[in-house]
Amino acid sequence: MKTDKNICSLVLLTFLFVATCQGAVSASLLWSQKAEASCTAQTSFQQCVLCDLHPKEVTLHVLNTLIVPYMDESLTLTCTSQIFLLGMMQEAATQDTSFRFSGTYFNLNLGWFVDAYNGTYASSEDQTYWEILDGNMRPTPVGVSYYQPKNGETVTFNLTNYS
Ligand code: B12
Numbered sequence: 294m295k296t297d298k299n300i301c302s303l304v305l306l307t308f309l310f311v312a313t314c315q316g317a318v319s320a321s322l323l324w325s326q327k328a329e330a331s332c333t334a335q336t337s338f339q340q341c342v343l344c345d346l347h348p349k350e351v352t353l354h355v356l357n358t359l360i361v362p363y364m365d366e367s368l369t370l371t372c373t374s375q376i377f378l379l380g381m382m383q384e385a386a387t388q389d390t391s392f393r394f395s396g397t398y399f400n401l402n403l404g405w406f407v408d409a410y411n412g413t414y415a416s417s418e419d420q421t422y423w424e425i426l427d428g429n430m431r432p433t434p435v436g437v438s439y440y441q442p443k444n445g446e447t448v449t450f451n452l453t454n455y456s
Contacts, residue, residue: 348372349442350445353369353370354367355392356452364410376441381442382394394409394411404436404438407437421453427446
């Protein structure tokens, strides 16, 4: 009699365990299917999930009103999963071969300093540099390796003077 009760409890526990696992698996499948659907659709950024770990829409704007050839070009990543600006720049360069940049690596604290966009180099002789501006046109507090653009943000690379 006691053994029967034990067997019954064991069967019930196993059933509950399997049901819970299945629930978790189907919930995570549902989540990943949703994320994939919003990405493959490549629709407006409202459909991207508003979280750093989820796909975002970010626009990269290259602006040079200082030296010839002048530039005012934008490229929008409609569904990027990159967290840091540098990753987004790499993704943009992969998507669009007219978007190009080169830089100098400093160290782990500072990361990469960007020297050129689309073949136009800043120079210390002319005292110019490619300033990085956030969505409010304010200089970012860190460089491309550590800046984390938000969903819907436009980041501007602006060739400017320092003195
Ligand atoms: C001068 C200076 C500049 C000058 C450097 C050129 C020059 N010849 O003067 C200019 C104006 C170009 C500059 C630009 C930027 N800078 Co600056 N800069 C400084 C400053 C005030 C002094 C650096 C220095 O001369 N050190 C002394 C020399 C002997 O050491 P060094 O290692 O050779 O210095 C070089 C590097 O610091 C490098 N450098 C300067 N800034 C930056 C930024 C990044 C991300 C990298 C990788 C390298 C780098 O240029 C220096 C000269 O070659 C520091 C603040 C400080 N007190 O350190 C901020 C500082 C290094 N810069 C900073 C930032 C954020 C930037 C920008 C990203 C700002 C922006 N939003 O556009 C840009 C870089 C954009 C790009 N194209 O990648 C931050 C970095 C913070 C961080 N932890 O990442 C600092 C610490 C200022 C701060 N906010 O506190 N910068």
